[in-house]
Amino acid sequence: MLIRSCSRSILFLAALLFGLMASNANAFTIYDTGVLGGNPESSLIGVTITGADVGDSFDLDWAVANVVGTEDLSATGNFMLLAFTDDYFDLQVTIANTTVLSSSLTNADILSLGFGVNPDAAAAFLMAGEESAVFDGIDEGNGPQQTYPGGFKGIDVCVYGQGCSGGAVAEGLHAGDTDSFQVRITGDFSGGTADLLYFGMKFQTNVGSFEPGALIPEPSAALVFGLGMVAASARMRRTRR
Numbered sequence: 001m002l003i004r005s006c007s008r009s010i011l012f013l014a015a016l017l018f019g020l021m022a023s024n025a026n027a028f029t030i031y032d033t034g035v036l037g038g039n040p041e042s043s044l045i046g047v048t049i050t051g052a053d054v055g056d057s058f059d060l061d062w063a064v065a066n067v068v069g070t071e072d073l074s075a076t077g078n079f080m081l082l083a084f085t086d087d088y089f090d091l092q093v094t095i096a097n098t099t100v101l102s103s104s105l106t107n108a109d110i111l112s113l114g115f116g117v118n119p120d121a122a123a124a125f126l127m128a129g130e131e132s133a134v135f136d137g138i139d140e141g142n143g144p145q146q147t148y149p150g151g152f153k154g155i156d157v158c159v160y161g162q163g164c165s166g167g168a169v170a171e172g173l174h175a176g177d178t179d180s181f182q183v184r185i186t187g188d189f190s191g192g193t194a195d196l197l198y199f200g201m202k203f204q205t206n207v208g209s210f211e212p213g214a215l216i217p218e219p220s221a222a223l224v225f226g227l228g229m230v231a232a233s234a235r236m237r238r239t240r241r
Contacts, residue, residue, distance in 0.1 A: 027056035030216055033197060038213040039150040040064060044198045045214055051084040051192065060199060060214040068207045071105040074098045075201060077113075077214070082182065086190040090126060092182045093159075095135070099175040099203075108205045109172025110134075112160035114141060114148040116197035121187030123157040128181055134173045135159040135181050150211025152200040157185065169204050 029048040037044050047058060057080035064073040075097050082090040099108040113135070117123075128136040141148045141155030142164060148155040149165055158164035159181060161171035173179055187194070199214035 027053050028058045030058065035198065037151045037153075037198060038200060039209075039211045041151075042213050042215075044152075045216060046198075047079075047196045049081055049084065049089065049194050049196065053081045054084050056081060059217050061217045062199075062201045062212045062214055064203065064210045064212050067108075067205060067210060068104045071102055072099070073108055073203050073205070073210060073212070075110060075203075076217075077199075079196075084189070084194075086188070088184050088186040089189060089194060090182060090184050092180065094178060094180040095173060096178040097173045097175050101175050104207075106206045107169055108175050108203055109169045111162065111166045111169075111172045111202045111204050112149075112158055112164050113202075114152060114155040114158040114164060114198075114200045116146075116152075116154040117156040117185055117187065118195040118197060119187050119189065119191075121156050121185045121194075123183050123185045126182035126184050134161045134171070134177070134179045137161065137163070138183065139164055148200045148211070149202050149209070150200055150213075152198050152211070152213075154197065155200065157183065159183070166202055166204060166209065172204060 031046050031048070033044050033046045035044045036042070057078050060077045060079070062073070062075040062077070067073055075095060077096075078094045080092040082092055095110065095113060097108070097110050099105070101108065122140070123138055125138050137160045139158050140146050141152070141158055145153045146155045147153055148158060160167070161173070162168055200211055201214070203210045203212075
């Protein structure tokens, strides 16, 4: 009886964890755009949003491995949809520079973040950077193709401390720091959906500049734990038989 009770409890816990993960994962559609870009080059992603996603958020990661020796660059972003109408949608964005400095990698600052929007759109701050007050400028990419460092094109929204293309390291988001801001993105969204594209980020370090595209985060530890619980429960049931 004890084994059976433990098995049911484990299955219930795993189902609960899967449900929590699924509700977050299904809130937005994250996909491979088939476009290559960035420095280092990678396959760039897109995220489809709708009015049904208001109040939900999605997470993205940025990473560049072995920029000097075995030292890596890394950052995380959380994008929460605050409102969605036929004419605009609002996002709250939180960016964390999770890079760990060392004697070889002595500075690694995020100078700007840029992403495209389909249909085409324009952006303005509802609230500029509030925590470390880094991201207080907003514009589109540079030139007729709205370019962004690293070879990105079609960038409708670029937030920065000094300029979309970069600037002084003192104006960047330092390793270990976090900044949040809110933007209103205006356009024709009467079709009921919009796509956010590419998500370029500019790092400036003591060993050069890097402009990676965003990655879809790895499965969380909770999901991995849930998978382990399901496997353990299945083994216990087979043992009883």
